[in-house]
Amino acid sequence: MIHGSLRRSPSIYLEFPLAGQNALEKSHIIGEECFIDSVSPQGRFAVVFEDDESTGYFYAMEISKSGQAILDALHVYDVNTVLDHCKPSILNVVWSKDGLKAGLMVYRNLQAVFDFSAQKGWCKTGFPPSHGSWSQDGHEWDGQVVNLFS
Numbered sequence: 593m594i595h596g597s598l599r600r601s602p603s604i605y606l607e608f609p610l611a612g613q614n615a616l617e618k619s620h621i622i623g624e625e626c627f628i629d630s631v632s633p634q635g636r637f638a639v640v641f642e643d644d645e646s647t648g649y650f651y652a653m654e655i656s657k658s659g660q661a662i663l664d665a666l667h668v669y670d671v672n673t674v675l676d677h678c679k680p681s682i683l684n685v686v687w688s689k690d691g692l693k694a695g696l697m698v699y700r701n702l703q704a705v706f707d708f709s710a711q712k713g714w715c716k717t718g719f720p721p722s723h724g725s726w727s728q729d730g731h732e733w734d735g736q737v738v739n740l741f742s
Contacts (some may be wrong), residue, residue: 595702598611616685622648622669625690629654634691637708641683641696646671650696652713652726664714666704668696672736686741693740705737 616630617715626643638660648668654661659713671677684697696704711726718732 602650610742619679619680620683623671626683628683628685629653630689630694631687632694632708633687637692637694638642639685639694639706641685641713642667648698650706651696651714652706652708657658663708663711664706664713664724665720666696666724666731667717667719668698668703668715669717672721688741690697692711695741702738705740707737707740 616628618626618628620626620628620643623645626641629638630640631638631674635690636655638655640643640651640653642649643652647670650666650668652663652665654663677723680699680739683697684695686695686697687693690709692708694706695702695730704713706713712728713731714733714737715731716733718730720727720731722730
């Protein structure tokens, strides 16, 4: 479940090595409550990462004048299955140049990606099963998603 709300203020971006993309970077201890949001450079979409102390999820959101809607959700991890989850990690949220693709990196490793134009999400856990109009063929990981950021 998502807690908090999206900030419309600009995020702090750092230079990111994926084809010169930008990334929002935050230190995080897996298993501690965490909420990170990032609005697309084009402003219509956003992503949210949430650790509720037992699982980590990455959400695709649409922002409109009437509010915000969850478009899709990707399971990133179960805390009890992450080695060294008590050690600090770095989370990065990256956006493609067109502002229509977003990725989540944990420990500098791409774990989940949304393509807003294709209405598709991928994650290394392949969970949850698809529902609604997004990700009709599931969330199974495709190693080629890194090319969405080139």
